[in-house]
Amino acid sequence: MRALVGLAIAKSLYQRPCWTQIVSLAQEHDALRQALGGEVPSVHACYRFTKKLIKYKSLRADCADRLLASLKELRPEMGENIAIDGSALHAYANGHKTTIHNGRERKPEEFSDPDASWGHQSATSTEGRGRSIYGHRLHMAACTATDLPVAWHLSTARDSEKPVASGLLDKTRQRGFAAQTCAMDKGYDAESTYEEFEARDCHPVIPLMRTGFVKQGRHLPHECRHGTWVFGGSDYKRKAAKWRCPTGECEVSNRWVPASRLHTLIPRTTDRWFKLKRGRSSVEREFGRLKDGYGLRTIRVRGIEKVRLHADLTILTRLASYLANSRGFQ
Numbered sequence: 001m002r003a004l005v006g007l008a009i010a011k012s013l014y015q016r017p018c019w020t021q022i023v024s025l026a027q028e029h030d031a032l033r034q035a036l037g038g039e040v041p042s043v044h045a046c047y048r049f050t051k052k053l054i055k056y057k058s059l060r061a062d063c064a065d066r067l068l069a070s071l072k073e074l075r076p077e078m079g080e081n082i083a084i085d086g087s088a089l090h091a092y093a094n095g096h097k098t099t100i101h102n103g104r105e106r107k108p109e110e111f112s113d114p115d116a117s118w119g120h121q122s123a124t125s126t127e128g129r130g131r132s133i134y135g136h137r138l139h140m141a142a143c144t145a146t147d148l149p150v151a152w153h154l155s156t157a158r159d160s161e162k163p164v165a166s167g168l169l170d171k172t173r174q175r176g177f178a179a180q181t182c183a184m185d186k187g188y189d190a191e192s193t194y195e196e197f198e199a200r201d202c203h204p205v206i207p208l209m210r211t212g213f214v215k216q217g218r219h220l221p222h223e224c225r226h227g228t229w230v231f232g233g234s235d236y237k238r239k240a241a242k243w244r245c246p247t248g249e250c251e252v253s254n255r256w257v258p259a260s261r262l263h264t265l266i267p268r269t270t271d272r273w274f275k276l277k278r279g280r281s282s283v284e285r286e287f288g289r290l291k292d293g294y295g296l297r298t299i300r301v302r303g304i305e306k307v308r309l310h311a312d313l314t315i316l317t318r319l320a321s322y323l324a325n326s327r328g329f330q
């Protein structure tokens, strides 16, 4: 069992997409074999292990809970502020609608991964524009202080990111993290996101999309003949922000503005908001690290439960190696 767990960790650390490859690496790699306890499990043993790991999904979640609890002990500030995003992963399957270019349409049973679907992948630094990807989508909440994933969910690529966000927040809280604020990109900018997050006492930090109301300037602070009204602090219990006349000469010189998409409790004009917004890069960095440093990108399995196992094992390895390094092991 110890060797199998070790092999699963080595699989992500050495970025081997399938068991066959990591088994053969361990066989020819003396130090790795010693680290596994001297014996390398067979490929068949690995696949039996995989079946059990898929069946006992809750044990994987327990493992994540315990790793994150140990990490929180080490870094008490962990998870105070989080960032949420989704990222698409290519399936190990062909998603084309026709058999050949302009050929006949493929039947449903001709798609080798029935759980994969076409979804949108946003632009990255090296890929200037967004594009369609056939595969799955990993939704993740990361701690902005450590970049570490604190909650995640894997769905098919077609699934929207918005409805998953509040579930990720709930999972983050269940794991004992405060998550007082959450940074997200414009894709999450919908009234429902603000309502769901404020109802859970987590303040969303999301840039505004240029919708009709924004074009009309409905998100701007109130103006009077003395100038633009200034922010005077928020009452988080009351769910409202106080704004006042710059000189205080107005008859009604201050007003409580209830929290909404256009008027957030941490106003978009404050330094605090800008600082928190920058925290969003942590989840993007973490996707990059998982994909290119821990082999999350290369999927060699089909079916959502197997892809979920691949994502879980990759993230568990990331958390475990961070914990080991922090404790001083190499």
Ligand SMILES: [Zn+2]
Binding pocket: 224, 225, 226, 227, 245, 246, 247, 248, 249, 250
């Ligand atoms: Zn005034």
